[in-house]
Amino acid sequence: MILGKIIGTVWSTRKEETLVGAKFLIVRQVNLKYEEKENFIVAVDSVGVGLGEIVLVAQGSSARQTTFTKNKPVDAVIMAKVDKLDITKV
Amino acid sequence: MILGKIIGTVWSTRKEETLVGAKFLIVRQVNLKYEEKENFIVAVDSVGVGLGEIVLVAQGSSARQTTFTKNKPVDAVIMAKVDKLDITKV
Amino acid sequence: MILGKIIGTVWSTRKEETLVGAKFLIVRQVNLKYEEKENFIVAVDSVGVGLGEIVLVAQGSSARQTTFTKNKPVDAVIMAKVDKLDITKV
Amino acid sequence: MILGKIIGTVWSTRKEETLVGAKFLIVRQVNLKYEEKENFIVAVDSVGVGLGEIVLVAQGSSARQTTFTKNKPVDAVIMAKVDKLDITKV
Amino acid sequence: MILGKIIGTVWSTRKEETLVGAKFLIVRQVNLKYEEKENFIVAVDSVGVGLGEIVLVAQGSSARQTTFTKNKPVDAVIMAKVDKLDITKV
Numbered sequence: 001m002i003l004g005k006i007i008g009t010v011w012s013t014r015k016e017e018t019l020v021g022a023k024f025l026i027v028r029q030v031n032l033k034y035e036e037k038e039n040f041i042v043a044v045d046s047v048g049v050g051l052g053e054i055v056l057v058a059q060g061s062s063a064r065q066t067t068f069t070k071n072k073p074v075d076a077v078i079m080a081k082v083d084k085l086d087i088t089k090v
Numbered sequence: 091m092i093l094g095k096i097i098g099t100v101w102s103t104r105k106e107e108t109l110v111g112a113k114f115l116i117v118r119q120v121n122l123k124y125e126e127k128e129n130f131i132v133a134v135d136s137v138g139v140g141l142g143e144i145v146l147v148a149q150g151s152s153a154r155q156t157t158f159t160k161n162k163p164v165d166a167v168i169m170a171k172v173d174k175l176d177i178t179k180v
Numbered sequence: 181m182i183l184g185k186i187i188g189t190v191w192s193t194r195k196e197e198t199l200v201g202a203k204f205l206i207v208r209q210v211n212l213k214y215e216e217k218e219n220f221i222v223a224v225d226s227v228g229v230g231l232g233e234i235v236l237v238a239q240g241s242s243a244r245q246t247t248f249t250k251n252k253p254v255d256a257v258i259m260a261k262v263d264k265l266d267i268t269k270v
Numbered sequence: 271m272i273l274g275k276i277i278g279t280v281w282s283t284r285k286e287e288t289l290v291g292a293k294f295l296i297v298r299q300v301n302l303k304y305e306e307k308e309n310f311i312v313a314v315d316s317v318g319v320g321l322g323e324i325v326l327v328a329q330g331s332s333a334r335q336t337t338f339t340k341n342k343p344v345d346a347v348i349m350a351k352v353d354k355l356d357i358t359k360v
Numbered sequence: 361m362i363l364g365k366i367i368g369t370v371w372s373t374r375k376e377e378t379l380v381g382a383k384f385l386i387v388r389q390v391n392l393k394y395e396e397k398e399n400f401i402v403a404v405d406s407v408g409v410g411l412g413e414i415v416l417v418a419q420g421s422s423a424r425q426t427t428f429t430k431n432k433p434v435d436a437v438i439m440a441k442v443d444k445l446d447i448t449k450v
Contacts, residue, residue, distance in 0.1 A: 001312040001346060008177035015170035016136050016156055042091040042146055047284055051178050056312055061151045061331045062345035066286055073169040075152040076091055079343040080285035087278035088321050098267035105260035106226050106246055132181040132236055141268050151241045163259040165242040166181060188447035194407055195440035196426055222361040222416055231448050241421045253439040255422035271402040271436060317374050326402055331421045332435040336376055349433040350375035357368035358411050
């Protein structure tokens, strides 16, 4: 999974019919200090997160392993809200 | 999903037999200001979009989760036309 | 799908048993002017293409959605020969 | 698979319901001398590893081929702890 | 598929139980002149190859389409030993 930060929303009226009701969030990838990187992806929310929150995003077919995304054309899902990271210098 | 802009069409007469009727569009990836990046992909249209429109593209096996693309050798599908982005500086 | 140009062939005697008869082509990725990029991939041909031709390549599990590649360990398939591109400056 | 080093843990209370009990580890990619690269991923542990250990990570749908990850929205799994590498200069 | 050269072996005692007996090889990606690139991946051998040999590697779910790798958490498999490349300047 990648680590990201919710920075916005995508509005879409015309979309694949199975996607009605989907919430598309813009997730910017962050490093371990939560500093934003340049790249971003659009992911469907499966846990209920808000702007500025740090999340984990699963991609590929794994993005379809939630009740809402099952059998739908989405390749990225937010499957966890991150509380904190424990990093150890080894 | 990645964010892209429709910039053209691919014409193909000889193709895998299940792909007859497929509309292959050229999608250039864009940033959050809709500025075009260098890289592009070719995707099948599942929602009916036109030149210059901003879209979301799902890739991998998720690209086959639409009525038209099911069981076909395509790895990228346009599954939403983007109306607008709401970006929040957090 | 990515856009590529056929530049060669891979000869392989010892391979996974289901791949006997497979034609492995070397596809160099090209830009929209058909100029070759540095990176290349090896793909199985499902449509019958020749040297120098421009093609579309589908990757991942989508590469197994053709009669020949079904259930085989290949992750890239040539599924269309490109006649031409229509690019519009929007 | 990629080669990585366990450098930390992700704490998450709110997550997809099937992921309760999952242990999310932060894995920094390393080179063949075990020197850390910049990029990292978050992976589920299926073998029981600890901080500083070198591991192999499988990604994509292959990450769901373990008893714990089956049918769950995770795209990276630690499936082996590395004892050592034998590198030969050929 | 990507083109690579076998440069070593990964030793692992503790691993996912279905992987007992798996042979993990270190494959460095090469260019068309067989010159080694910086990046490498670890792949399971399905054809019986040795150090210094040039191979093709299939990734993702396609890596599980061999008798040994079926339903196992591996995302890269060596599915062909390369005899030679025929490159044509077009």
